Amino acid sequence: MENNDKLVIGGREFNSRFILGSGKYSLSLIKAAVENAGAELITLAVRRANTKEHENILDHIPEGVTLLPNTSGARNAEEAVRIARLARELGCGDFVKIEIMRDTKYLLPDNAETIKATEILANEGFIVMPYMYPDLNTARDLVNAGAASVMPLASPIGSNKGLATRDFIQILIDEIDLPIIVDAGIGRPSQACEAMEMGAAAVMSNTALATAGDLPMMADAFRKAVEAGRQAYLSGLGRVLVRGASPSDTLTGFIRD
Amino acid sequence: MMENNFLFDSEGLSEEALKRKHKLENDPSCRTDHMKYMDDQEQIKSDILEKVMAEFDSYDYSAYTVLDVSRALQKNTIGVEEFKALLSPAAEPFLEQMAEKARIETRKHFGNTVYLFTPLYIANYCENYCVYCGFNCYNHIRRMKLSMEQIEHEMKVIADSGMEEILILTGESKIMSDVKYIGEACKLARKYFRMVGVEIYPVNVEDYKYLHECGVDYVTVFQETYDNVKYETLHLAGHKRVWPYRFEAQERALMGGMRGIAGSALLGLSDFRKDALATGLHMYYLQRKYPHAEISLSCPRLRPIVNNDKINHMDVGERQLCQVLCAYRLFLPFAGITVSSRETKSFRDGIVKIAATKISAGVSTGIGDHESKYTGKENTEEGDEQFEIADTRSFDTMYKDMSAEGLQPVLNDYLYV
Numbered sequence: 001m002e003n004n005d006k007l008v009i010g011g012r013e014f015n016s017r018f019i020l021g022s023g024k025y026s027l028s029l030i031k032a033a034v035e036n037a038g039a040e041l042i043t044l045a046v047r048r049a050n051t052k053e054h055e056n057i058l059d060h061i062p063e064g065v066t067l068l069p070n071t072s073g074a075r076n077a078e079e080a081v082r083i084a085r086l087a088r089e090l091g092c093g094d095f096v097k098i099e100i101m102r103d104t105k106y107l108l109p110d111n112a113e114t115i116k117a118t119e120i121l122a123n124e125g126f127i128v129m130p131y132m133y134p135d136l137n138t139a140r141d142l143v144n145a146g147a148a149s150v151m152p153l154a155s156p157i158g159s160n161k162g163l164a165t166r167d168f169i170q171i172l173i174d175e176i177d178l179p180i181i182v183d184a185g186i187g188r189p190s191q192a193c194e195a196m197e198m199g200a201a202a203v204m205s206n207t208a209l210a211t212a213g214d215l216p217m218m219a220d221a222f223r224k225a226v227e228a229g230r231q232a233y234l235s236g237l238g239r240v241l242v243r244g245a246s247p248s249d250t251l252t253g254f255i256r257d
Numbered sequence: 258m259m260e261n262n263f264l265f266d267s268e269g270l271s272e273e274a275l276k277r278k279h280k281l282e283n284d285p286s287c288r289t290d291h292m293k294y295m296d297d298q299e300q301i302k303s304d305i306l307e308k309v310m311a312e313f314d315s316y317d318y319s320a321y322t323v324l325d326v327s328r329a330l331q332k333n334t335i336g337v338e339e340f341k342a343l344l345s346p347a348a349e350p351f352l353e354q355m356a357e358k359a360r361i362e363t364r365k366h367f368g369n370t371v372y373l374f375t376p377l378y379i380a381n382y383c384e385n386y387c388v389y390c391g392f393n394c395y396n397h398i399r400r401m402k403l404s405m406e407q408i409e410h411e412m413k414v415i416a417d418s419g420m421e422e423i424l425i426l427t428g429e430s431k432i433m434s435d436v437k438y439i440g441e442a443c444k445l446a447r448k449y450f451r452m453v454g455v456e457i458y459p460v461n462v463e464d465y466k467y468l469h470e471c472g473v474d475y476v477t478v479f480q481e482t483y484d485n486v487k488y489e490t491l492h493l494a495g496h497k498r499v500w501p502y503r504f505e506a507q508e509r510a511l512m513g514g515m516r517g518i519a520g521s522a523l524l525g526l527s528d529f530r531k532d533a534l535a536t537g538l539h540m541y542y543l544q545r546k547y548p549h550a551e552i553s554l555s556c557p558r559l560r561p562i563v564n565n566d567k568i569n570h571m572d573v574g575e576r577q578l579c580q581v582l583c584a585y586r587l588f589l590p591f592a593g594i595t596v597s598s599r600e601t602k603s604f605r606d607g608i609v610k611i612a613a614t615k616i617s618a619g620v621s622t623g624i625g626d627h628e629s630k631y632t633g634k635e636n637t638e639e640g641d642e643q644f645e646i647a648d649t650r651s652f653d654t655m656y657k658d659m660s661a662e663g664l665q666p667v668l669n670d671y672l673y674v
Binding site for chain 1 (some may be wrong): 364365366367368369370421451544548549550551552591608660663664665667668670671672674
């Protein structure tokens with residue numbers, strides 16, 4: 001990928017457009033996953049890092065990778081804010097991915113509480129990346145609240161079902177002037193590629209890698225897919241012929257002036 | 258159905274006590290009404306009990322066929338009907354397919370992680386007469402209640418082993434181990450552990466609120482059996498005798514602000530298929546009513562106790578247990594599933610790859626004996642155990658074994674907020 005095509009979030013530049021999740025696989029595989037995926041941003045559940053000694057996940061994250069602590073476990077804005085502040089105290093930096101779930105079955109994000117938490121944390125100087133259900137009004141509110149990106153879900157987290165919310169994500173890409181990062185539900189490199197072709201600024205995945213037979217190899221596949229999708233987007237996708245052909249006579253040929 | 262012979266007279270009981278005991282056992286008319294709340298027991302408004310019991314009562318597992326099971330296995334979403342089919346005898350030949358499907362769900366929701374925890378019994382005084390339990394008030398055992406100093410010592414020993422999640426347990430005696438005592442123990446636990454749960458006698462909402470303020474976020478209550486007629490014959494005296502109050506414990510815990518709850522029947526007491534159905538539905542309806550609640554299931558089977566080594570799990574073999582666990586996983590793919598040290602090493606090593614997400618290690622069900630069990634240091638002041646365990650692996654061994662199975666042991670994934 002050309003070096004001048006940077007992903008910029010909160011004033012920070014990244015060459016990679018693949019964000020890696022870390023919660024569902026062996027810590028010993030994190031390094032290989034980061035390297036093969038070319039990831040520069042890795043998410044980390046603050047609650048998972050809340051451990052004393054025995055193999056803290058933080059110790060397995062290679063240097064030079066930016067941590068994106070998430071607020072999983074938060075059931076409302078207030079709890080998310082507390083977890084984000086704790087992340088800062090733990091030395092996880094200023095990035096925070098807001099995850100607020102009031103439902104343990106589907107783990108769907110609570111958009112209203114997410115807007116509230118975004119506003120509070122943005123005011124405290126955090127680089128806020130809210131995970132949300134793809135809704136245009138919410139996305140606009142998140143922009144106004146000071147979000148640094150918007151992270152709509154593709155389908156329920158862990159489901160590997162791909163771009164179930166494709167049309168709504170496209171609306172966000174078209175209408176919102178922040179990086180739209182597709183998060184949750186991406187199960188295959190081809191789906192990641194499609195999201196990038198649509199104009200997503202980046203893609204994030206965890207389960208798809210964690211459940212793969214060979215995690216590092218799958219990480220490599222995701223890197224390639226994300227790069228391919230980005231390249232396709234930048235090059236401008238060709239038109240798709242309707243029913244195999246386009247009319248030779250233009251429909252507006254009758255116009256005289 | 259095969260039945261255990263639970264009744265025995267332990268040595269050391271006075272003649273008067275024996276007389277009372279035999280009367281309770283032989284004369285149902287002298288027992289209290291097990292469906293009636295006692296004066297100090299809060300009655301909440303809830304329709305969950307009704308919903309679960311309607312399904313429990315009408316469940317005829319012999320009516321399900323191979324066709325019902327294979328249809329259920331083809332579905333993406335396992336609903337109540339499919340769950341019933343998967344628990345039926347007709348599903349037994351499909352165990353391998355159920356396990357494959359369950360494994361996929363477990364991996365989707367939990368990746369390859371496995372959570373480790375340990376229980377800590379702080380007192381074994383008990384006012385109940387539950388015929389299958391080692392702590393029952395007519396079982397002559399060494400009774401003990403740890404002081405705060407002793408509790409802190411036990412916690413240090415456990416925390417030094419590396420454990421970060423603890424489950425505090427007591428016998429059911431509000432006189433010997435009241436809520437305040439348990440609360441103080443939990444405050445201590447917050448100092449040494451990242452996550453604190455309790456498995457104590459059911460209490461009222463206010464008391465759950467208090468315990469939550471003391472640092473507890475998870476409450477486990479086993480219903481033992483959802484067959485209340487059978488329940489009546491097994492829980493002959495004490496507060497625990499009141500079946501509906503126990504049933505509503507998890508809901509009161511959530512009303513008191515707890516983050517998560519766990520429940521189960523004790524398999525082997527009654528018809529295990531019906532009890533497994535009720536367990537799954539109980540947790541299912543709780544999650545529907547309290548969508549934010551973290552739900553967890555267990556699957557304890559009966560074990561031998563002090564003075565009665567004949568007690569066993571009857572017709573719930575490992576095959577049946579595995580079927581139940583796979584059915585739980587498919588019906589409640591998001592729920593945590595705990596498999597305790599009542600089960601053997603080989604069963605636990607196998608089931609964590611299919612359905613279980615949490616296992617205990619370094620377990621003692623006795624009182625004040627962690628140091629002697631962990632280090633071999635002699636201690637004359639110990640209380641007897643609630644039941645015999647089958648998997649005695651230490652924290653370190655378990656950590657290594659789980660890693661060797663290709664799983665990532667997780668010691669904590671929780672914040673008290």
